[in-house]
Amino acid sequence: MTQWRGEREARDARIAAGRAHADGKVVPAGSVVxxxxxxxxxxxxxxxxxxxxxxxxxxxRGLAACDPGKVHDxxxxxxxxxxxxxxxxxxxxxxKRLDYSYSGPQGARIAKMLYGGQIELGxxxxxxxxxxxxxxxxxPHVALIAGVSADRDGxxxxxxxxxxxxxxxxxxxFKNGVVIAQVNQIVDQVPRVDIPGDRVDFVVEAxxxxxxxxxxTRDPAAMTETQILIAMMAIKGIYAEYGIRRLNHGxxxxxxxxxxxxxxxxxxxxxxxxxxTHWALNPHPTLIxxxxxxxxxxxxxxxxxxxxxxxxxxxxxxFFTGADGSLRSNRAFCQTAGLYACxxxxxxxxxxxxxxxxxxxxxxxxxxxxxxxxxxxxxxGRRHPSDAWMKAGREGQVVGDPALMRGRKLVVQLVETFxxxxxxxxVEKLDALELAKKIxxxxxxxxxxxxxxxxxxxxxxxxxLLLCRDADEREQAIRGVAxxxxxxxxxxxxxxxxLRARGVIRRPEDxxxxxxxxxxxxxxxxxxxxxVHWSGGLYEPPAKFRNW
Amino acid sequence: xxxxxxxxxxxxxxxxxxxxxxxxxxxxADPGSFREFLPPTERRMSPxxxxxxxxxxxxxGIVVGRAKLDGKTVLVAAQEGRFMGGAFGEIHGAKLxxxxxxxxxxxxxxxxxxxDTGGVRLQEANAGETAIAxxxxxxxxxxxxGIPVIGLIGGRAGCYGGGGLIAGTCSRxxxxxxxxxxxxxxxxxxTNKGAEEFDSRDRALVWRTMGGKxxxxxxxxxxxxxxxxxxxxxxxxxxxxRAPAFDLATLExxxxxxxSRLARxxxxxxxxxxxARLGVNDPDxxxxxxxxxFDETVARVREADHDAR
Numbered sequence: 084m085t086q087w088r089g090e091r092e093a094r095d096a097r098i099a100a101g102r103a104h105a106d107g108k109v110v111p112a113g114s115v116v117x118x119x120x121x122x123x124x125x126x127x128x129x130x131x132x133x134x135x136x137x138x139x140x141x142x143x144r145g146l147a148a149c150d151p152g153k154v155h156d157x158x159x160x161x162x163x164x165x166x167x168x169x170x171x172x173x174x175x176x177x178x179k180r181l182d183y184s185y186s187g188p189q190g191a192r193i194a195k196m197l198y199g200g201q202i203e204l205g206x207x208x209x210x211x212x213x214x215x216x217x218x219x220x221x222x223p224h225v226a227l228i229a230g231v232s233a234d235r236d237g238x239x240x241x242x243x244x245x246x247x248x249x250x251x252x253x254x255x256x257f258k259n260g261v262v263i264a265q266v267n268q269i270v271d272q273v274p275r276v277d278i279p280g281d282r283v284d285f286v287v288e289a290x291x292x293x294x295x296x297x298x299x300t301r302d303p304a305a306m307t308e309t310q311i312l313i314a315m316m317a318i319k320g321i322y323a324e325y326g327i328r329r330l331n332h333g334x335x336x337x338x339x340x341x342x343x344x345x346x347x348x349x350x351x352x353x354x355x356x357x358x359x360t361h362w363a364l365n366p367h368p369t370l371i372x373x374x375x376x377x378x379x380x381x382x383x384x385x386x387x388x389x390x391x392x393x394x395x396x397x398x399x400x401x402f403f404t405g406a407d408g409s410l411r412s413n414r415a416f417c418q419t420a421g422l423y424a425c426x427x428x429x430x431x432x433x434x435x436x437x438x439x440x441x442x443x444x445x446x447x448x449x450x451x452x453x454x455x456x457x458x459x460x461x462x463x464g465r466r467h468p469s470d471a472w473m474k475a476g477r478e479g480q481v482v483g484d485p486a487l488m489r490g491r492k493l494v495v496q497l498v499e500t501f502x503x504x505x506x507x508x509x510v511e512k513l514d515a516l517e518l519a520k521k522i523x524x525x526x527x528x529x530x531x532x533x534x535x536x537x538x539x540x541x542x543x544x545x546x547x548l549l550l551c552r553d554a555d556e557r558e559q560a561i562r563g564v565a566x567x568x569x570x571x572x573x574x575x576x577x578x579x580x581x582l583r584a585r586g587v588i589r590r591p592e593d594x595x596x597x598x599x600x601x602x603x604x605x606x607x608x609x610x611x612x613x614x615v616h617w618s619g620g621l622y623e624p625p626a627k628f629r630n631w
Numbered sequence: 632x633x634x635x636x637x638x639x640x641x642x643x644x645x646x647x648x649x650x651x652x653x654x655x656x657x658x659x660a661d662p663g664s665f666r667e668f669l670p671p672t673e674r675r676m677s678p679x680x681x682x683x684x685x686x687x688x689x690x691x692g693i694v695v696g697r698a699k700l701d702g703k704t705v706l707v708a709a710q711e712g713r714f715m716g717g718a719f720g721e722i723h724g725a726k727l728x729x730x731x732x733x734x735x736x737x738x739x740x741x742x743x744x745x746x747d748t749g750g751v752r753l754q755e756a757n758a759g760e761t762a763i764a765x766x767x768x769x770x771x772x773x774x775x776x777g778i779p780v781i782g783l784i785g786g787r788a789g790c791y792g793g794g795g796l797i798a799g800t801c802s803r804x805x806x807x808x809x810x811x812x813x814x815x816x817x818x819x820x821x822t823n824k825g826a827e828e829f830d831s832r833d834r835a836l837v838w839r840t841m842g843g844k845x846x847x848x849x850x851x852x853x854x855x856x857x858x859x860x861x862x863x864x865x866x867x868x869x870x871x872x873r874a875p876a877f878d879l880a881t882l883e884x885x886x887x888x889x890x891s892r893l894a895r896x897x898x899x900x901x902x903x904x905x906x907a908r909l910g911v912n913d914p915d916x917x918x919x920x921x922x923x924x925f926d927e928t929v930a931r932v933r934e935a936d937h938d939a940r
Contacts, residue, residue, distance in 0.1 A: 304787075603649055610648075610809075620919070626835040631808050631842065631918045 090259035097122045097225075097261050098284055105285055108237045109269060112290045115145030122261055122285075123154045123225060129178075130223035130251050131169065134162040134210070134414065135185050135298050135453055136365075136386040137244040139229035141265045141289035143168040146227065151176045158182070160221045162210060162247055162414075164189045164451070165296075173202050182221055183451060184208045187298075190448035197449065197522045207449065207528055209456045211418045214247070217254035226255035226262045229293040232273050233266040237283035240266075240273035243387035243395065243410035244295055248278060250415040256282035267292040274407035297389035297625050299365045301339035304610045304630075309499055309542050312591065312601035314340035317429065318349055320545045320594045321495060321538060322358045325471040329361040331421040331458045333430020337497040339369040341429075346376040346607040363421035363458075366391040366402065366410065368624065372607035372617045374401055383420055384412040385454065394621035414454075421458040426471040427493040428458040432530055433502060434510050437558045437570065439533035439548055441496060442515040449518065452530060459531040461492045475537060478549040491549065494531060495538040500566035508541075509561065509570035533557075539564055542598075543571070544590040551587060563588045642861035647785040648809045650860065652694045652709035655745055658860040659783075659867070660698035660707065667696040669726055677720045679755040688714045691722035695730040701868055703740035706730050712747035712788035719793055720752040724762020731769035734778055741779045741871040742770075744801065749816065750792015763793030770800045771877075779803065779874030783863050785810040785843070785856065792816070802874040802940065805854040805866035806843035808922075812851060813841040835918065839902040844917055844925060848906055849892065850934050857922045875938055884939035892934070909934060 100121040104114045119142075123129065131146060132139040146154075147168040157178040164170060164186035172178040173196060182205035186193050196202045208216070217223065228251055231242035241248050256262050263285040264278075318341060321327065332338040345359060355378055362382040364370065368391060373379055382402055387395070387410050395402045395410045405411045421428065432441040443450045465472075472490030480488045498508045519527040539546045539561060546564045551557040556578075563579040565571030582588045591598050608614045611628045642658045650658070657665055669675050671689035680687045692714035698707050708727050710717040727744070734742050751759030770780050782801040784790045789811030790798050798804055798812055806812065815823075817831035830836060839845060847855040854870055856862035875881045899905045906914035909932045920928065929935045 609646065626833045629835040629838065629918075631835070631838050631844070 094259045094261060097124070101261070101285055107235055108284065108286050109235055110285050110287045112141065112288055115142065115287055116148050118263070118285060118287070119145050120149050120153045122263070123149070123157070125154070126156045126158065127224040128158045128160050128221060130217070130226045130255065131159060131161045132226065132228040132247060132251055133165050133169070134247055134386070135165070135187060136295055137229055137246055138163075138166055138294045139227050139265050140166060140168075140294045141287065141291065142227040142229070142263065146177065147171045147175070149177055155179070160213070160217065160223055162213060163187075164193055170196060179203055180205060182206055182208065182213065182216070184210050184213045185451040185453040187450055190450040194447055194449045194518070194522065204524070206526070207451055209452045210247075210414060210454045211422070211457045214250045214415050217250065222258045222260065223251070223255045224260050226251045226260060228252065228262065228264045230264050230266045230277070232268050232270045233264060233283070233286045234270060234273050234280070235286075237264070237280035237286055238273050238276045239264055239278035239280070239283055239286075240275055241277040243392055243412060245277055245412045246386040246414045249413060252278050252282050261285075263287065265289040265293065274409070275405040277405075277411070295387075295389055297628070299334050299367050299388045300390070300624065300628055301334070301336055301367070301369055302611055302628055303339075303343055303369065303606055303608045303613065306336055306340050306343070306603065306606060308601045308603065310336050310340045311344070311603065311605060312542055312596070312598055313337050313497060313499070313540055314344050315348055315596050315601055315605075316545055316591060316594055317341055317495065317497060317540050318344060318354070318358075319352060319596060320589055321427075321429075321493070321540070323352060323354055325426070325474055325493060327358050327427045327471050327493065329425045329469070330359065330427040330429065331363045331425050332367070333428075333455065333497075335431035335497065337431055338429055339367065340606070342367060342369040342373055343606045343608055345373040345378050347605050349378070350376070363417050363425050365412075366395055368611070368614050368622055369608070371614050371622060374398065375617050376607075383417050384410060385414045385417040386412045389625045390623040393623060394618045397621050418454050418457050421454070422460070422462050423465055425458070425492070426469055427495060429493075429495040429497055430455060430459065431497055433508065434513050434515075435496060435498065435508055435539065435561065436510055436513050436533075437561055438554070439496075439536040439539065439557065439561060440513060440529050441531045441536070442513045442528060443530050444513070444515040444518055444528050446514045446518055449528065452528070455530055459494045460535045461494065465490070465492070475549060478547070479537070481552060491537060493537045494535045495540060496531070496536055497540045500541050500543060500564075500568050500571060507568035507570065509565040509568045511570065541566060544588055544593070547587050547589070550585065556582065556587070560587050642864060643859055645860045646858050647807060647856075647860055647863055648787060648858050651713065652711035652745065652747065655860060655863075656694055656696070656698065656707050656709045659743075659745075659864050660700060661702065664699035665696055665707070666698070667694060668730065669695065675722050675726070677722055677755065679721065679758070683754050685754065691720060691726065692717060693723045693726050695726045697737070697739070700740070700743075700864070700871075704737070706734050706737065706739045706742045707745065708743070709745035710747040710786070710788075710794075712786040715752055717746075717748035717786065717788045717794075718750060718752035719748065719759040719762050720755040721758035721762065723752070724759060724766065728762060728765045728769050731766065731773050731780075734773045735776055738776075739778060741781055741867075741874075742773055743867055744780065744782050744797070745786075746782055746784045746790040746794050746798060747786030747788045748790060748792070748794035749788050750794055760793065763796060766797050767800045770797065774802055774877035777877075779871050781805070781867055781870050781874070783867060784812055784852070785858060785863065789813070789841070802877070803854070803870035804846075804852040805856055805863060805870060806846050806852040807856045807858045807862070808843045809858055810843040811838065811841040812846050817841070839918060844920075845902045845905070847929055848909060848911070848917075848932055848935055849896070850888065850937050853936070855922070855925060855929060875940055881939060884937070888937055888939040
C-alpha cells in the first residue's frame with residue numbers, strides 16, 4: 084500500500100522529540116545543541132540561514148557543537164558559507180554535501196576543502212537559482228533561521244534584514260519540514276509579523292544578537308580620482324545615452340562613486356529625473372545625497388545595511404517599509420526585480436577575458452556568485468519594452484526581421500585596468516578555468532558570461548560590445564580599453580582606431596570629458612561624516628567607518 | 632595629479648583633510664607669496680628607497696619654503712601624507728631641519744609645520760630617527776630665539792610616531808576633528824597589547840582617543856579648527872599672537888600641567904570618562920558635535936587653555 088503521509092509523520096516525530104527541550108515553542112539558548120540533536124536526522128537537507136549580510140550565528144554555533152555520532156552526513160543547502168562554523172561542520176563529519184551560493188570571507192578555506200575532498204559539492208548557484216531549487220529538488224528538511232524577535236506563538240519579526248527568510252520558510256514549512264528560528268529576544272507582541280507563527284516550530288532566544296555584515300558601505304574618503312573618472316564616463320556615456328531609469332548597482336567603489344556624482348556631475352548634465360529614479364538596491368549609504376537631492380523615486384532592497392534603519396524609517400516614500408515603520412527587504416523578490424524590471428546592471432569584477440567573460444574567482448579562492456549573475460544577465464523571459472531596453476536591442480541586432488527584434492538588458496562591467504596590488508584585470512584566460520580543473524568542477528565558475536555583457540568601462544574609455552559585429556571586433560574593443568595591461572598592449576592599433584571612429588570605443592575626450600576634471604571635489608560627500616550630515620543625522624555608521 | 636588643476640584654491644572651500652601638501656601651503660599663505668626651497672625640479676630624492684624597489688618623490692614628501700601670512704614673513708613646512716604616509720626619511724627630515732635652522736638667520740615671524748605623518752619611514756629608519764631628534768633640537772633653538780613654532784594638524788595620516796614627539800615640542804598646535812595626534816598608532820597598540828586593550832578597527836574609539844576633539848579638550852592642542860584651509864590660517868595667526876615664551880617658567884608649567892593631568896585622568900578607561908571629569912555635561916555627544924557646539928563646550932573646560940608648553 085502506498086504511504087502518502089510518511090514525511091508528515093516524520094515531521095511530527097521530529098517536533099515531538101524537540102518539544103522535550105522546549106517550553107511550548109521556546110527553547111533556551113543553552114539547549115540549542117539538545118534541540119538540534121533531537122530534531123535532525125542523519126542525511127537531512129538543512130538550510131542554515133546566512134547570506135552576504137545576516138547570519139543565524141547562534142544556531143550555526145549550536146550545529147557545529149552537535150555530536151557527530153548523532154548528527155552526521157547532513158546535506159547543507161544554504162545561501163552563504165560565511166562563518167567559520169559553516170565549514171567546521173564539514174571537518175567534523177556533521178555535514179557532508181553542500182549546495183550554496185556565496186562564500187566571500189571563507190573563499191580560500193572552501194577552495195582548500197573542496198580540493199582536499201572534505202566537501203562533496205553539489206553546485207555553486209546564484210541566489211535565485213538556489214531559492215528555486217528549494218522548491219524542486221533541494222527542499223530542506225530543517226531550516227535554521229534568524230530574526231529580531233518572536234512571540235511565544237512563534238510569530239517572527241525579522242526586522243529590516245528580512246532577506247532570505249520568507250523564501251527558506253516557505254519551502255520548508257509547507258513541505259513537511261521543521262523551522263527553527265533564533266531571535267534576539269522573545270517579546271509579548273512583535274512589532275510586525277514577517278513570518279506567521281504557524282510556520283515556525285521552535286524559537287531560540289540567542290545569546291547574542293545575530294550578526295550583520297556592513298557589506299554595502301563604501302567610505303567616500305577612499306574614493307580615487309580614477310574611480311571618479313570612470314564614474315563620469317559611465318554617467319555621460321551610458322546612463323545619459325540610454326536614459327537608464329531602472330537599475331541595480333554592484334557594491335564596488337566605482338558604482339558608489341556614481342551614486343555620489345549624481346547630485347553634482349549629474350545635476351550639471353541636467354540628468355535629474357531622466358536617470359536613476361527606480362532601484363533594486365540595498366540601502367547604500369552613498370545613495371543618501373542622491374535621495375536627499377530628489378533624484379530617487381523608490382528603492383526595493385535585498386537586505387538592509389547597518390546604520391541605515393533610522394534614515395529608512397524617515398523616508399517611507401522611498402523605501403518599502405512595514406506598518407511598524409522599518410524596512411521590509413526580501414532577497415528573492417529583489418533579485419527578481421533586478422532581473423526582470425531593471426534595464427541595467429552595472430558592477431565590478433576581478434577578471435575579464437578577451438571575449439568579455441568575467442569572474443571573481445582567483446586561483447586560491449572560490450568566492451561564489453551571490454546575486455551578480457542574476458542581476459548581470461539578459462532575461463530572455465522579459466516581455467515589456469522600455470526606451471533603454473529597446474535602444475540596446477537595436478544596437479545589438481545584426482540580422483533578422485526588425486518587427487521581431489527584442490530589447491536587451493544593459494550589463495555593464497566597471498573596472499580599472501589594474502586592480503588591487505596592480506594585478507591586471509584583463510587576462511587571456513580566466514583563473515576560474517584553472518580552478519575548475521583543479522578541484523573538478525563540471526562547470527567553470529564564470530560570474531557573467533560574455534554574451535550577457537554589453538559594455539566595459541575602464542579609465543581608458545567605454546567599449547560598447549553591442550556594436551561589435553564579430554569575435555575579432557569584440558576582442559579588439561576589449562583590448563582597446565585594457566590600457567597598459569598585457570592584453571591592452573596586445574591591441575591592433577589600426578583596428579582600435581577604426582572601432583573608435585565607429586563609436587564602439589569611446590575615450591574620455593570622445594565623451595567631452597577632461598580627465599583632469601575628475602577630482603574628489605566632485606563627490607557630493609567626501610567622507611562618512613558628510614553622509615551623516617546629508618541624512619540630517621539619521622544615518623548611524625558602524626564604528627569601523629567613523630573618524631570622529 | 633588632478634588635484635592642482637581642478638580643486639579650488641579658495642581657502643574657504645578647500646578641505647584641509649582632502650588637500651595635498653602643496654595645495655595647503657599655497658592656500659594658507661597670502662596669495663602668490665609662497666616661495667618653495669628645493670622644489671621638485673631640484674630632484675632631491677631619497678637615496679634609500681631604490682634599494683627596496685620603491686618609488687620616490689621628487690620632493691621626498693615634504694614642501695618647504697617661505698611665505699607671507701597676513702603680511703608677515705613665515706617659514707612653512709608641509710608633509711605630504713599621500714607619499715609613504717608622510718613618513719620621515721633622510722631627505723625629508725633634512726629639508727625640515729634645514730628650514731628650522733634657517734629661521735635663526737631669517738628671523739621670520741613664525742615657523743609653521745603642517746604635519747601629516749605616520750612617523751619614521753621604516754626603510755630609512757636610522758636617518759629618520761636622527762631627523763626626528765635633529766628637528767626637536769632645531770625647534771628648541773628657534774623657540775629660544777623668540778620665534779614661535781606652530782604645528783597644524785588635520786591631514787589623513789594624522790601626526791604619529793616621531794611626528795607626535797615633534798608636535799610636543801612646538802609652541803602651539805591647531806587641530807581639526809579629522810586630525811589625530813599620538814605617538815604609537817592604533818595598530819601598533821593593538822599588536823603589542825591586544826584587541827581587548829585597543830581595537831584599532833573601532834575607528835570611533837581611535838578618534839575618541841587620539842582625535843582632534845580629545846586633544847583640544849585636554850589641552851594637548853591649543854586651537855580647534857573646522858576642516859578648511861581658512862580655518863587653519865585663522866588659527867595659525869591667532870596662535871602666533873599668543874605663543875608662550877620659551878623659558879624655565881614655561882617648561883616648569885608644562886611639567887606641572889602634565890603631572891596633574893596624569894594624576895587626574897590616569898585611571899580613566901575611555902576618553903568619555905576624561906571628558907566627564909573635565910566637566911563636559913554630555914560626553915557621549917562630543918563626537919557628533921559640530922564646530923560651533925564643540926567650541927562652546929571647550930570654552931567651559933578650564934584645562935583646555937593654559938600658559939604652558
